[in-house]
Amino acid sequence: MTEHSSRFERGTDGPKVIVVGVDGSDSSWRAASYAGGLARRQRALLAIVYVQPVMAAGAALGAPVADTTDQIAEGLVAEIREATERLKGIWDVRWEFHTFPGDAYSGLVKAADDLKADAVVVGASEQAGHRIVGSVAVRLVKAGRWPVTVVP
Template sequence: MTEKHSTQFEGGTDGPKVIVVGVDGSDTSLRAAAYASGMARRQHALLAVVYVQPVLAAGAALGAPVAVTTDEIAEDLVRQVREASEQVRGVFDFRWEFHTFRGDPYNGMVRAADDLKADAVVVGASEQAGHRFVGSVAVRLVKAGRWPVTVVP
């Protein structure tokens, strides 16, 4: 009996289908979004832009309009992503969608990556000095070991 092997390659089926990127308006998160959009374009993947709206119990207790502020941040982030994608339309086309969750950033990113069935997660490195000792969202995502995680400086 002779075995036959196909010499045809599967085109476009390797690599990530969904890339999740966390954004919060910081410089590193916007660099992560740019990096992830390049990955999504090259891999023909969906770019899922995720903003986790922090729940600030102390601010809410003091009467600060936390939800309004975080909603405004989310709207601004959507605007920035939309403008950036419009600037490169026709040259660098990629599919993207925006998602927002409320909660702490780590659990929100885990939920987003799980719900969206992420093949890869991209986040910016923390800009807060204390995270070197306590652990940033990026470090916690890497330690979770559930998806390939790229941390953009």
């Protein structure tokens, strides 16, 4: 077996794992819906990823950052479960929920690498400052490691 043939090949028979980043924003829910449709049609696993911010400054001020981000993750899972239960029979998609620590870009990169993603879906940034410094979506596209779909 050659070195090349033993390497992981992404998307050769359609995506098997689609990673979508969610943070509770409207654009991330639209991205999750879009990715869910892709996963359903391709019979792929939908890996829903929440990146838990690591905020040392917040912790220094006494804010319970880990507790807050855990609560956000729990709330996201509850919303996803509610939606999939409500759509049972119409929207049958295999999905998993994952959390990764870090900033949004690094967390999604780690998630996509660890989960061997064939595609990454994210919502368009809703922050005006990203026009200047670049959004997570733009950085993921520039990484050039997976097909990236940005949902408005």
